[in-house]
């Protein structure tokens with residue numbers, strides 16, 4: 001009898017969550033929908049409590065290596081700094097963090113590498129929170145700004161950094177143009193992005209199109225570019241001063257998807273203390289996280305990194 005009740009309750013929960021997941025998608029409509037999604041993800045503190053101050057994947061140098069998820073995120077920042085050559089810039093260099101979240105990367109770039117960092121995000125609440133979390137505001141500050149309309153002069157930064165903001169941006173060419181415009185000649189560009197397989201070479205089948213549709217509508221993504229496509233956006237920019245190098249870091253980052261779910265079980269209090277609503281919200285993300293994991297493991301999605309000199 002008890003088992004029947006548990007079964008009915010589980011079916012009810014599954015039905016409610018699936019229903020919520022399918023009906024209440026967070027589809028991209030404009031930059032405003034991205035801003036309001038991040039405003040709400042910031043204000044409810046769910047992401048921050050669960051995954052810390054970095055809203056990006058972690059770096060795992062070997063498959064199935066044991067590493068704290070938050071440490072893997074910090075490692076990711078240092079790996080991208082090294083790979084892109086940002087660490088060759090002298091202390092005091094001006095660096096722009098495009099799509100800065102609540103400032104996790106910006107603070108490392110400022111505190112550890114000694115750069116003078118400005119982070120920009122479309123979300124007002126993220127900028128507010130980033131400023132609250134930053135002790136050294138003279139060398140690390142944040143502003144609300146659209147990545148597609150940067151309010152800075154041409155060539156005003158020694159380095160431009162952007163991690164996982166690209167999937168939220170519809171006009172990838174203007175995104176590339178704006179980052180390269182504000183970079184000084186010889187400066188360093190470092191970008192990490194979630195990319196789709198190049199569908200001009202390998203079109204998506206029916207099932208892959210269904211999955212891709214969910215990946216887009218669940219987390220306010222208008223479109224993913226391919227690694228080749230965004231490389232061309234950078235190369236085609238009138239502000240591009242040199243060659244562009246790319247690499248596929250899927251194998252170093254894919255473990256993050258499982259870890260992001262395990263974190264909820266490792267730190268249950270981080271969700272439970274926020275209440276039942278947050279618990280349901282966290283559960284609602286699990287199908288999308290699993291689909292992301294599947295897509296990256298099958299090559300439908302790729303984790304692209306890009307570097308160039310201005």
Ligand SMILES: C[S@@+](CC[C@H](N)C(=O)[O-])C[C@H]1O[C@@H](n2cnc3c(N)ncnc32)[C@H](O)[C@@H]1O
Pocket residue numbers: 031034035038053054055056098099100101102103104105120121122123126145146147148162163164165166168169
């Ligand atoms: C996945 S989060 C990554 C945050 C941060 N880079 C990190 O690694 O922790 C994506 C970020 O891109 C920002 N973003 C998305 N579209 C943007 C736009 N058009 N202009 C400025 N920021 C944008 C979001 O507000 C958010 O901060």
